[in-house]
Amino acid sequence: MSLVTTPNLADPDGFYAALLAAHRGLSEAESAALDARLVLILANHIGDRAALEAALALARAAGGR
Amino acid sequence: MAYSHRPFAYRTPPGVTAPEPRHAVVIVGAGPVGLALALELAGQGVPSVVLDDNDVVSVGSRAICWSKRSLEILDRLGLGAACLAKGVTWTVGRTFHREAEVWRFDLQPEAGDKMPAFVNLQQYYVEEYLAERALAEARIDLRFRNRVVAVGTQADHVRLGVETPDGPYALEARWLVACDGARSSVRGMLGLDFAGELFEDRFLIADIEMKAAFPAERRFWFEPPFHPGQSALLHKQPDDLWRIDLQLGRDADPEAERRPERVIPRIERLVGHSDFRLDWVSVYSFQCRRLARFVHGPVIFAGDAAHVVSPFGARGGNGGLQDVDALGWRLAAVVQGRAGAGLLDAYDRERQVAADENILHATRATRFMTPAPGAERRFRDAVLALAAQAPFARGLVNSGRLSTPCVYPLPGAPDDARLPAASRPGAVAPDAPQGAGWLLERLGGDMVLLGVGCAPPAVPGLRGVAAEINDVVRARYLGAAPRALLLLRPDQVVAARWVAAAPGDVAAAAAAVWEGRA
Incomplete structure (x- = not known):
């Protein structure tokens, strides 16, 4: 399985709003911790090491360093 | 009851009075690795001289968890029954975060092996059994209070300077095997680079004597209520001794932490009472490093002298005995002329792979236990927080991946895909x-x-x-x-x-x- 980088969410605006809602009311540190848990949960769900490696590379590259 | 360290007898070595003929094999270090190698060689018909600067077995439990493979090797040397009889057999490990159990493993869920997954037995007992056997073996010349102070390597032999209570003498060996531990003096004298990673956290390691009904399980805690923010490990040993490893953090002062007035309250909080006797205390920081090569002409390195790992995973003593397993038969064949010296390159190659595997697992476990501030800490805490609720996260909880023998890469070996x-x-x-x-x-x-x-x-x-x-x-x-x-x-x-x-x-x-x- 290669990493899906084309649109894959049925309701992208809806998901984005849900993501923000999950962070609402959290401190900076609590938000970072939630993201960390979320990454682990999603990584396990994907399960495919090659797709995960591609996601890590994309995330890093998009940050510019 | 505390172990009584009886000194082994020192005898004046022949070399003090007259030059000795060149020996085929001289082993430096009468710890588990050096003694096991001498016995393995003796079993193959090869005599050796074993030099040790001390005359007692090790102080403190040190390498306590002997893996199935180590027990199989010790069994081949005739010591399996003694280790099983004295040691505490265990197969179950339990890991806790705060008050909740997050992970439980059984290392040997099925029958079919003579030896159990692990036996806890203080290193001094293993050394005692090995030394007694070595002293009774005619092919082993075991010399206590013989300190190697100089090593001169030639193409086909080594010349040693040795100091004894009767003065110095010289010794020559076709092969020198350095089994002299993490602070190997042979390695130091040869000026060899010992590269790797050093971890900043300090750990308190203690043996306490107490009567307790805890089962024979490995118990590991992350951030337990009795030791907030740090980790703790408890192992049962024979003689009503318990081994405790407590993480102390990066800023701990090793001198202060070693003092009983500091140690005892920490242990009281773990065991819940003060009815115990402190038997041994040490404060460590951990390292994962190795020599680039384990064979340097006529000098061969084995055990901690060749590679050191942090202890979570029991890969130090067990890795050392597996070095012996890989080296003994090869060195014997070379000494007896049944194989060329190139056979030792295979020892070097295979045990480098094994050392890298051990270092990889030990480094990962140590990093999980002692995460750097920032992202490392955040992900570690995320794993622990999830472990209580999501089964997948339990597999990420790393309190040490316990020693299993390395599967050596043998790419050209005949094989059949139908076989398991x-x-x-x-x-x-x-x-x-x-x-x-x-x-x-x-x-x-x-x-x-x-x-x-x-x-x-x-x-x-x-x-x-x-x-x-x-x-x-x-x-x-x-x-x-x-x-x-x-x-x-x-x-x-x-x-x-x-x-x-x-x-x-x-x-x-x-x-x-x-x-x-x-």
Whole structure:
């Protein structure tokens, strides 16, 4: 399985709003911790090491360093 | 009851009064690795001189968790029964975060092996058993209070300067094996680089004597209520001794933390009372490093002298005994002229792979336990927070991946895809019941051609063994195949296997072993 980088969410605006809602009311540190848990949960769900490696590379590259 | 350290007798070595002839093998260090190597060599008919600067076994429990493979090696040296009888057998490990259990593993859920997954036994007992056996062995010249102070290497021998209570003497050896531990003086005298990673966190390690009804399990805590923010490890040992490892953090002062007035309250909080006696205390920081090569001309390194790991995973003492397993038969063959010195390159190659594997696992465990501030800490805490709720996260909780023997890469080895992975080339032959005994008891020390479901054909230089078929043998050696032939090295590692083979194929595979290719 290669990493899906084309649109894959049925309701992208809806998901984005849900993501923000999950962070609402959290401190900076609590938000970072939630993201960390979320990454682990999603990584396990994907399960495919090659797709995960591609996601890590994309995330890093998009940050510019 | 506290262990009584009786000194071994010192005897004036012959070299003090007259030059000694060059010895085939001199071993530096009478710890578990040096003594086991001397016994392994003696079993192969090779005499050795063992030098140790001390005259007592180790102080403190140190390497307490002896793995199944180590027990199999010790059994081959005649010490398996003693270690099992004295030691505390365990197979279950439990890991807690705060007050909740987050992970439980059973290292040996199925029967079929003579030896259990682990036995806890203080290093000093293992050294005592090995030393007693070595002292009774005519081929081992065990010299206490002989300190090596100079090492001069030539192309084909080593010249040592040794100091004793009777003064100095010189000793020559065709092969010098440095088994002198993490602070190896031989390594230091040769000026060899010992590269790797040093961890900043300090750990308190203590043996306490108390009566307690805790089961014989490995218990590990992350951030327990009795030791907030840090980790803790508890192991049961014989003699009502308990081994406790407490993480102290990066800023701990090792001198202050060693003092009983500091140690005792920490342990009281763990065990919940003060009815115990402090037997041994040490404060460590951990390292994962190794020599770039373990064979340097006539000088060979084994055990902690060659590589050190942090203790979570019990890969130090066990890794050292597996070095002995890989080295003994090869060095014996070279000394006896049955193989060229190139055979030792195979020891170097295989044990580098094993050391890297041990370092990888030990480093990961140590990093999980002592995350750097920032992202490392955040992900570690995320794993622990999830572990209580989501089964997948329990597999990420790393309190140490416990020692299993390295499966050596033998890319050219004959193999058959129909046969099960458990006995693939490079792996230690798995044990199995055989009548009233065990398969591994029938293997080892020499090259064996094992027939499973068939009689092994006669091949010169190989001892044929026919395995008795049962469910364990079928699962570990046959899978769906009707029969199998396995070529087993003297260290019980599978060198090659076939469903059907001509004697010439087997002889060619055996030749590859003696040439150091498999």
